[in-house]
Amino acid sequence: MTVYQATASAPVNIACIKYWGKRDTKLILPTNSSLSVTLDQDHLRSTTTSRADASFSKDRLWLNGKEEEIKEGGRMSTCIREMKRLRKEEVEDKNPNEPKLSTFNVHICSHNNFPTAAGLASSASGFAALVSSLANLYALPVSASDLSLIARQGSGSACRSLFGGFVAWQMGSNPTGVDSLAVQVAEQSHWPDIHALICVVSDDKKGTSSTSGMQRTVETSALLQHRIKEVVPRRMEEISKAIMERDFDAFARVTMADSNQFHAVALDTEPPIFYMNDVSRAIIGLIVEYNRVGVEEGRGYRAAYTYDAGPNAVIYAPKENVKEIVELVVSYFPQREGSFKDNFGLFGGGQV
Numbered sequence: 001m002t003v004y005q006a007t008a009s010a011p012v013n014i015a016c017i018k019y020w021g022k023r024d025t026k027l028i029l030p031t032n033s034s035l036s037v038t039l040d041q042d043h044l045r046s047t048t049t050s051r052a053d054a055s056f057s058k059d060r061l062w063l064n065g066k067e068e069e070i071k072e073g074g075r076m077s078t079c080i081r082e083m084k085r086l087r088k089e090e091v092e093d094k095n096p097n098e099p100k101l102s103t104f105n106v107h108i109c110s111h112n113n114f115p116t117a118a119g120l121a122s123s124a125s126g127f128a129a130l131v132s133s134l135a136n137l138y139a140l141p142v143s144a145s146d147l148s149l150i151a152r153q154g155s156g157s158a159c160r161s162l163f164g165g166f167v168a169w170q171m172g173s174n175p176t177g178v179d180s181l182a183v184q185v186a187e188q189s190h191w192p193d194i195h196a197l198i199c200v201v202s203d204d205k206k207g208t209s210s211t212s213g214m215q216r217t218v219e220t221s222a223l224l225q226h227r228i229k230e231v232v233p234r235r236m237e238e239i240s241k242a243i244m245e246r247d248f249d250a251f252a253r254v255t256m257a258d259s260n261q262f263h264a265v266a267l268d269t270e271p272p273i274f275y276m277n278d279v280s281r282a283i284i285g286l287i288v289e290y291n292r293v294g295v296e297e298g299r300g301y302r303a304a305y306t307y308d309a310g311p312n313a314v315i316y317a318p319k320e321n322v323k324e325i326v327e328l329v330v331s332y333f334p335q336r337e338g339s340f341k342d343n344f345g346l347f348g349g350g351q352v
Ligand code: 2P0
Pocket: 014, 015, 017, 018, 019, 020, 028, 034, 121, 123, 154, 155, 156, 157, 158, 210, 211, 307, 308, 309
């Protein structure tokens, strides 16, 4: 008996130009393009195994060992349905000898190898790994950008985790979403010198989810309109150029400005959304001072902070500065042994 099973894994990505806002909530089409760096660390990944079998009575999903319901019409069921459609159209319809896996139900088992204590969003790596494992199972002859169209419908940021290195999610303009996909701007090997340091400020569950928070921003923030029309298109060009030229000073300036503006549009939402806390803001102060000294010494910016929908900091820096930054951060924010909660903990420093 043939066993139809495949495994794939996908890493976390951290945006430098932030995705915040949908123009279509069902298809997950964004109000602006975004750009991220995919972390190339073994300990920040989701790994997913999918199995198709004629005897399975329904599609089922286990996350970190616990079975989760696959809601009819929900994001998970959309992704599974779209992957089955691709299997039928790209494989079975073209070659009638291929087994009709698209008619079988699937069992999907997914694990994150990073602790929930890290407070990192797992939907990006999770949906990217899901789509990749189904693509392997179904032996789909399609590109990573094609798969990103489906991962996007699981969670917007997931489309960017299908590539390594520096990745853009092009917002597109077609109402069907066919051109809202991820493309690789540069391989990680193009600029291996950049490292990411993840500083766990708090592992408290965030008060406002990204999905509902960004919709409120779309509905109520006037600043968001300025951001999506005037600011992000220019920044997408600036950061792509900085990456191509390996210009860390320019990369850092755009990254920090965009993190600041993302949190400004969150504050401009009614009612306002606060993701950073006092420790987050103190880390910003530390990096600003570190960069001020760098500029004074003629070395330019040497580190860039960025914050997502929570208080934890990610600091991008060239490898030569990482040790110094870790020492600085640890000296100002001592960690309490064995505890992440309500403390400042360094989760990881490593190559992106
Ligand atoms: C980003 N974030 O670009 C931005 C920055 C959070 C802040 O993508 O509703 O979990 O599933 O599409 O992808 C978080 O949004 O939201 C996010 P959905 P998602 O990384």
